[in-house]
Amino acid sequence: MALTIRKFCSLLLLIGAVFVTLLVTGPLRAQEDDQSKYDAFGKFLDTYRSENNTPAMSAVIVKDQQIVWEGYFGTYDDEGDFPTLPETTYSIASVTKPIAATAILAESLAGLVDLDTLMAADADWAEFCAYFKTTPIPFMGGGEDRHGNVIAPVDCDKPTTLGQMLDMRANGDAYVYNPIAFARIDRVILGAGGRDLRAIVRDRVADPAGMRNVALGWRDPEAGDALRHIAEPHHVVEGRIVKQAFADDDFRAAAGIKASPRAVAAFDIAYDRGLLFPPAMRKRILEDIEVGPLGDYRAGWFLEDWRGKRLMWHSGKDDTRYSALYLKVPEEQLTLIVLANTESIWKDGASVVKVDVAANPIAARFLGDFASE
Structure with missing residues (x-):
């Protein structure tokens, strides 16, 4: 009987050890799998950047309201001396629209x-x-x-x-x-x-979201280091990368913000946490609007249903200078933000009446790798 009890206790200890091992190695293996996906996606972006003659590209992935991956590729000057860093900023072009629209909605709730x-x-x-x-x-x-x-x-x-x-x-x-x-x-x-739109966006979105070193146009007195760290714009001419002059447009609801992906991610996180306007407004976009086969546009966002999931997104293109992609899969609390100092992220051919973000190769790769079926 004593031997049987001893064996039984040993068996319990063995089962416990296996259970603890599974508890430890399971999450570690999942983390390793995630890291492998992030590494592969980073290599894809860097290859895409190189093949499209783009000096600088920056990207972040947000999951469950925190940045889980960042990638900074190339150099952001015409001499190739300055490596792309987290503080490198870009003109985000039309990605300004969801930020400005959110600020205007918040201003309306305040009765202004x-x-x-x-x-x-x-x-x-x-x-x-x-x-x-x-x-x-x-x-x-x-x-x-x-x-x-x-x-x-x-x-x-x-x-x-x-x-x-x-x-x-x-x-x-x-x-x-x-x-x-x-x-x-x-x-x-x-x-x-x-009020002036710059003041509205600063008070209703940029400051509450903690968007640091963001220029709301060239004349923003509170731009911080955004203009000092801006990636120089480039355009590919007959296969050569040619430095371009900065656009002289200031700030409108349609465009004008200069920011890093981290700053846009700060907006994204604050938006999803309900810090900028009540959840009911976000619900209206996510659940209360029926999106047809051509997609829709509401409150500064392109909307479409992809494989049973609602997508919210915006692209940006500052002709011959910059481009951007901001893509959200709200059901999975998953976001991609990519910025570049050429047009390469979003080139040509997008329709003004049909929404199809997966036509973009970066968006298609991201959705395929990270959005569950």
């Missing part, structure tokens, strides 16, 4: 902006709209995208409101991505007696 304000509060709106409707710009004069989808012309007779403009409804009831009209938003707010 009325989303029912008409775009006509901009004294030049009627003249601006009438002129641009006569141009060959597809999202102003109308036409078709490369898939044959109809692009409605901007509707100058429609009493478009500020809230509708945040949803890209200047061309009618269905969304048409119209960045030129969106860029008039700051004039509308000022025309209705509201």
